[in-house]
Amino acid sequence: MPRAHRPRRRLPRTPGPLRDALTLTGLPLLAALALPAAFAGGGTRRWFGGRAESQRAEAQAAKDAAAAAFYELDTAQRDLRISIETITAVDDSPAARRAVADFDALGRRIDEASRQYISAVDAHDLDRDDLEASAAARARTELTAAKEELGRVKQELDRFTDGLGPLLGKAETQLARLAPAVERARQALLAASNALDSVRATGLKADDLAARLAALSPELTKLNQGAGQHGVPQTLERAERVTRGAEAVRVEAERLPERAAEIDHRLVSLRTRAQALTTRSEQVDPILSELRRRFTVACWQDLQRVPDIAAENVRQAETKLAEAHAARSEQRWADATALLSTVRALLNTTDEAVSAAGDRLHRLNAVQKDPQQEIDRTRFAIRDAQRLAMAGRNTPDPRHARPLDDAVSRLERAIATLDGRHPDYWHFLTETEAVRRAVSRVVSLIRDERGAAGH
Template sequence: MTARAALERLVTATTTRTRPDQSSPEPSTRRATAAARPARGTSLRDVLTLALLPVPLLAATAIATFNAGGTRRWFGGRAENQRAEAQAAKDAAAAAFYELDTAQRDLRISIETITAVDDSPAARRAVTDFEQLGRRIDEVSGQYITAVDAHDLDRDDLEASAAVRARTELTQAKDQLGRTKQDLDRFAQGLGPLLGKAETQLARLAPAVERARQSLLAATTALDATRQAGLKADDLAGRLATLGPELTKLNQGAGRHGVPETLERADRVARDAEAVRAEAERLPERAAEIDRRLVSLRTRAQALQTRAGQVDPVLSELRRRFSAACWQDLQNVPALAAENVRQAETKLAEARTAREAQRWPDATSLLSTVRALLNSTDESVSAASDRLHRLNAVAKDPQQEVDRTRFAIRDAQRLAMAGRSTPDPRHARPLDDSVARLDRALAGLEGRHPDYWHFLTETEAVRGTVARVVAQIREDRGTGA
């Protein structure tokens, strides 16, 4: 029996006891009849004494007894005091019963809120504990109902001892109801984190679903506008179509699919629809950008084709003035440049076809390939003319390159000795090796056909080593090593 059912039974029982019975005699008749009967507990001697009294005295005694309220007043004020105390205990128990029933109904709502959102072990354990408390509430409620049904405090012939028993049992029932209510309150306090999390998710549910619907509507509107501009956007339309079943599930509600799943679905639909909307709105600009890139890359390819034709004269001068080691790695530049330009023009044609078919991802990918080919060609063509320029400079004055490298070494040596009497071997050794390496590179320029390119690569490598040593010194000092 639940607390609510017990409360309804109590109300029904009370109403039944207090409903007037049309067939019963009037109250004055019931009191007269009760006065004519010997009171409960009256001894035989009292009865005989009444019987032997003279008639006038017997009548006076009966009248006095009738006027005093019948048997109810036979025991004087003590019985009435006990009745009042029992009634007070009954009222207190009823109040405790009502408080427990209200708390249980409120807590049931909290449990239903948690189970609608959370399926974690903690939530399942809370449901089990609530069911155990429910069984205990049914038990103490049943004891309370039994105590109420066992004692009719409105009886005219209620004895003092019966009133005392009623008060005792009703007080015990009230105490049990109160202790159970305290346990229920402690359990409700422990549900705080779970209930807060559940309420937060429920509060997010309606806004999340509405946001998903609005995102889908915005994506549809943007896609329609794009199509009116003459762009097909078939891939975007396909992506938007896949969100239709998801919207159907959102409309079916969290009661069917669960709150966590509905929240996750709403967030995913909103995110995907927003991506479709953004791409649809950007599609006209993307088409215009692809058109600009087609024109720009075609112009660049033509310019590189012209520049590639100038590599042969540069290689001819390199062969005439410098040793083979200075230009052998550039031999394939003209052929490679011509091939790259040819491939770039082919990819450009494919990109234009993809653009006309509005295959935007394919067009973008092809244009990226064209750009990579032209960048590689530009570097190769530039490398030949840059090589000739650098070799001319070092052949004219190699000392300038030597001084530049020695300055970098000396600057690093001063930094290594700053605040120290002896340098750290980790810094001194690579710097000393750099000095020796520079001297060997400079010595390599002696002879009939000096390898100026080797000299340039060596000095560049020495400067790179020195730069790493400087960075290590500063790092060590920054960390206090």
């Protein structure tokens, strides 16, 4: 927006004859001005009365006030333009785009008010010697109107500026984060590089980590090119992404010696466990022989393949252990870790199968010797649930009473299976366990309902 320059106020020119007289007499100007009016001749300034000078003074005051309003508006517009540029550098949201459009519209209003002011200034020369009172009055009126219009536009600009607060605050926050974020990214990359150098100095390879760090180099190049080329939000996001990636590389590099030692320990531990399971699995056949001899087929039929499964699992575990050892020697850490996890899963499955055979014999021996202990345990669970269902009630809720009654009937049927010549003790045990699980579900339902009612 163009600035209007206030014309410098000129002092009245000294008339030619008077200037010549001063030259001839050698008198100073101020002293000569005090000479008698005889010097006032042709070409001298027209002197008006007090009213004309008063109008000139009022017009000049209006001009000064309009100039002050003009410069105040111009300064505010410049400040606002900086705020808008700050927002557009960071924010491309619909709200930011609306703010730019509104600022452009406001700029047109400012231009109109400025043209009115400049036109008023250019139309009136308040320093004219022959300025009439009516001309001075018109100048004052037009300059005052221009000042008031500038003031109204300034108020609009102030309201618009106040409304930019949230957008500007967000933009300034992001700009304030920019330099620290980029610096953090650079420092994270440097720390990761130093960590890799330290690890390699111990003889460990970290090729995968080095490759991940090298992949961040193009991102660092873009960070160095700056937000002016790539945008503030994109640069912030890139800096955070580089920081996370480099930090992950650094942490893994620093942990690599510990990871190698952990893999070595797991190799030894799992190999020892595989050997122990081989010994234990050899004891399954004698257990199965005793189960076959003393109990019905239903008590051991599902365990028939345990020896074969255990042997196959141990064989696979030993193969995977050898592969894990080779991966460790080649410092393929991820492969070694994955293979050791597979070995652990195979050995866990084998351990459960081998343990199941021994546990089965132990439980069947106990129930064959004294089934009453299992019966009492199950009846106690049912009675405890029945007391809970009746607490604070005259009659139980059918949703609770029905499954508890079913549990009583099911237990009685399971007890009846023990009366035969060759009782199926395993069926009896699985039935009592199922009854206790059903009762436990009823207890949980009652407690949940009462807890919800209490709230």
